[in-house]
Amino acid sequence: MSDLAKQVAIVTGGSGGIVHLIAASLRDAGAAVICLDVVRPADGEWIECDVRNDASVSEAIAQVIASHGRIDIAVYAAGVSHDAVVWKLPVEEWDRIHDGNLRGAFLLIRHVVPAMRTTGSGRIILIGSINGSRGKFGTSAYSASKAGLIGLAKRVSRETGRHGILVNVVEPGWVRTPMTDEIDEAVRKQALAETLLGEFVEPEDVAAAVVFLAGSGSRRVTGPILRVDAGQYL
Numbered sequence: 001m002s003d004l005a006k007q008v009a010i011v012t013g014g015s016g017g018i019v020h021l022i023a024a025s026l027r028d029a030g031a032a033v034i035c036l037d038v039v040r041p042a043d044g045e046w047i048e049c050d051v052r053n054d055a056s057v058s059e060a061i062a063q064v065i066a067s068h069g070r071i072d073i074a075v076y077a078a079g080v081s082h083d084a085v086v087w088k089l090p091v092e093e094w095d096r097i098h099d100g101n102l103r104g105a106f107l108l109i110r111h112v113v114p115a116m117r118t119t120g121s122g123r124i125i126l127i128g129s130i131n132g133s134r135g136k137f138g139t140s141a142y143s144a145s146k147a148g149l150i151g152l153a154k155r156v157s158r159e160t161g162r163h164g165i166l167v168n169v170v171e172p173g174w175v176r177t178p179m180t181d182e183i184d185e186a187v188r189k190q191a192l193a194e195t196l197l198g199e200f201v202e203p204e205d206v207a208a209a210v211v212f213l214a215g216s217g218s219r220r221v222t223g224p225i226l227r228v229d230a231g232q233y234l
Contacts, residue, residue: 013051128170195231
């Protein structure tokens with residue numbers, strides 16, 4: 001529970017349910033956690049930040065450095081979606097999804113890497129989706145943006161490895177939340193049938209994967225995808 005003692009972590013999208021649990025789990029492991037989001041989370045330290053805006057991200061990172069002196073862990077978990085077949089998807093929605101899911105990740109990495117280089121270590125963890133690897137009907141923009149995170153992580157891990165900075169992607173499958181519990185039962189049953197374990201992923205499972213990648217047990221892990229999906233991708 002003290003594996004991350006004295007570590008400083010930033011988490012984007014801290015007002016969301018899964019992300020809130022990620023932040024709480026990092027705190028439980030000993031890290032000081034600062035959430036960057038446009039909405040104040042229910043608890044914990046928070047800096048208002050629009051991850052789509054370069055100046056906003058730059059200022060937020062500067063505030064963290066000013067108050068905590070360093071950044072050891074950066075978790076990009078902000079994300080948006082809009083289901084529509086590609087010929088009915090408005091261009092504005094494509095841009096909105098890519099701004100939130102991919103552009104924001106680039107901006108966070110762009111500003112956090114220099115801070116991590118000064119300490120010679122760091123962990124960058126991007127929250128993707130199995131639909132970034134396999135695709136799904138009606139999610140062209142979302143799947144493309146999450147696939148972009150994979151390419152981004154692989155390239156950045158090459159650029160930052162010599163500086164002791166590890167970059168990884170967590171790909172959840174269907175995560176059971178109050179929101180997904182309200183989705184049509186037939187859709188939920190189909191997703192459940194795709195799993196090999198016969199059960200949905202819980203938010204705690206995603207948080208545990210993040211804590212693992214942030215901790216000492218993953219000190220030689222950089223570049224790959226860690227799927228937390230109960231076998232749904234297969």
